[in-house]
Amino acid sequence: MTDGGTDAATAVFVAHRNLLFTVAYEMLGQAADAEDVLQETWLRWVRVDRSQVRDERAYLVRIATRLALNRLRDVKRRRESYIGPWLPEPLLTAPDVADDVELADSVSIALMVVLETLGPTERAVFVLREVFGFGFDEIAAAVDKTPAAVRQIAHRAREHVEARRPRVTVAPAEVRAALETFKAAVESGDVQAILDVLAPDVVLISDGGGVKQAALRPILGADKVSRFIIGGLRKGGADVDAVASEVNGNPALVFTLGGELDGVLTANVQDGRITGLYFVRNPHKLTRVGEETELARR
Template identity: 80%
Template sequence: MSDDEAEDADRQDGPAGDASGDATEFFVAHRNLLFTVAYEMLGSAADAEDVLQETWLRWVRVDRAEVRNERAYLVRIATRLALNRLRSVQRRREAYVGPWLPEPLLTAPDVADDAELAESVSIALMVVLETLGPTERVVFVLREVFGFGFDEIAAAVDRTPAAVRQIAHRARGHVEARRPRVTVTAGEARAALEAFRVAVETGDTQGVLAVLAPDVVLVSDGGGVKQAALRPIVGADKVARFIAGGIRKTGASVTGAATTVNGNPALVLSVDGEMDGVLAAQVADGRIVGLYFVRNPQKLTRVGEETMLSRR
């Protein structure tokens, strides 16, 4: 069944262009939720915005009198569009130069205050979500993050509730086996990043090593535009040498500014005063176990202005 056929089974279209003020107001009221749903599924703000635009175009044609649950129906439209786009972008990502990391978003303090939302949009967890198949990822996000029922998810992904329950169980097991096992406070993460920043700015290689866990993993994303490692770097010594070598090669002044990205502490790194990338970290027992460095300029457009995210 196509997306259009599935939607026709749930409602009847009204006259084209018959978008009322109430429809606009309802869509705007749920925009942050819809963006968050699409972003968690796609890892790209640009793709999420495209999904929202397409969702709006479909929403304004809906005869709302025929819709039983408008919020669920809006999410269903966005989910189907995001699922289609996820399948297509995965093919593009196979040809991506080097590792692909999610697009970092500068987020408001209220995102960090919502622990479940902050974890779900963290770069570390979104990297794990990239290892799921498209349908598994959509089911996991809708169920575990947004709390939708199996019947609602089944309608969104065109599966039976029983099938969705199985997919959810499989996806949850996959994620649990790979997600961070140690919960740290924002203060602990911020302290580790601050120690790392000071060591990098002062060229203190031993200081860098002191804050890195022995089995730390560095993943860098340059997108073929900026220099980055073509595969993850594993081990404190190798990571420290990679960082020190990069600084020596540029011969420039490297500085870091504390920020909040995807609801979690992060650093904006600058070279000679120009933004060079965003560094997110995964911390356990006071030391950094994962570093995610996004340098691709196309992914740095959302770190200058806050993006509003919501689970409601």
């Protein structure tokens, strides 16, 4: 391809970059893996004869999806030896992500945890169909299945996700208010105030990756969760500070201990009380909370 052709191909790629990153991230849950997929997508795209391409967006997504599928099969094997629960890498996101309700829901930590329970092909089909609205023919080309098979996979994946995702849709303002109450209680060390904002059957999933303190299994119940939070964050007497933020398009708290970044916490909320907490403390997963990541569905 001539330099002019390469420049034109690169311009098309850049125009769709945020979409391609979002597709890869929703499939892989890790920004570095998604960036690797983008790099390989570009390398393949600039070698394509674009005169034979009818839909550049669909073609680019097809390349990225195939690459992400290959990588997902590899990382799933690696995650089997991960120490403790594995949570997606949190991303600091711009307000426009939160404004797109469907996008914010699709990249929420809560939903991406559910997507981890799908097989690679099921996850790809669900993401392309439910989040990005691709047709069955387009998805079939991306995952190397027939359109009829994709329809069945999409139906099965949708049922699987709906059975496991939070059943109640809560306005971001309600989540934000619950997290603000939780933040004040943790910063003050008021155990009773923490208990008051937690649902009795709250579940906390923490990810330390074997590097930072985290529970090796989910913690169930307000009393156990409050003791874990206080013990983990206030251990050693360091100053605890939490900043309200927008992570993966949803309200979150970014915690620092003694001025050092410590973790990112997101929550499920129902009737004003926190029913689920996702706490990422693995420092290798905290590199994308200092600068906004641009996501897109189009």
